[in-house]
Amino acid sequence: MPGAQTAVRWLASVAPDPGACVRAWERDPHGVALLPAGRAWDVLILPSRLGYPTLDVLSRVLDQPGPVLVDFGDARTGFFVPPGTAGRWLGTGIRTAGEGTWIVVPYPGRPSPSGIRWLIPPDGTGTLTDPSLLELSMHEAAAGLAGEG
Template sequence: MTKVGVWWDVVRISGQLGLAALQLLRQRLECPIGPVAVDPGGSDAPRLYFFVPPGTADHWDAFGTTALGPDFFVVVPDAACVQPPGPHWAVPPDAGRVLTCPRALREAVTAAMQLP
């Protein structure tokens, strides 16, 4: 477990909405994607955790998502764990990679909600 809100906040998006938002972000070459962890378990599986700049949770309001800031903890997979079973990275952390842009993530979530 790692405390959220120090180095980054997290936006949790469950199920098909999270998968669709990730796919849309991957199609936007101008916006790099930061680390994205996947928790494949639970009733609303999978749950994707998008790592965003600290403070994002204070202003986050995208429908169908949950922003986690200070006072929350998340399970962070080992950096080499990129496949199931268990928690793993859909987009692994990279020392040179930035965090996901909140504006781009919000746009991707909004667009994903419009998909059939």
């Protein structure tokens, strides 16, 4: 799948040695790589109870949100946002991965036996979710959840 290879190169570009990263990633039986956040992207990590409805709202207003991960057991959802966002984010219950942190990333276009997977895989062009739109989507999703309870 050509798009997956472009996404792999884009993701690996943040690694200290991108070529070695790709080679190791392709051989890893778990299909994951540990990549530094804060270079090409940061990640905002929401509890999936809020993350899934937020993604639903975002998908209604954007043709293509940035990459979105879900972790083991669907406990947390990670939205890829522009670098620097993590350092400025003020949100209760929202974890951040920015400069100085590393995240586990599954190989795009291939199922990962590790449990972490893409809800929206990267397209390789650098598309990221606008943090302002993400925040508005989170508020709308939270209001919907409050209305259910």
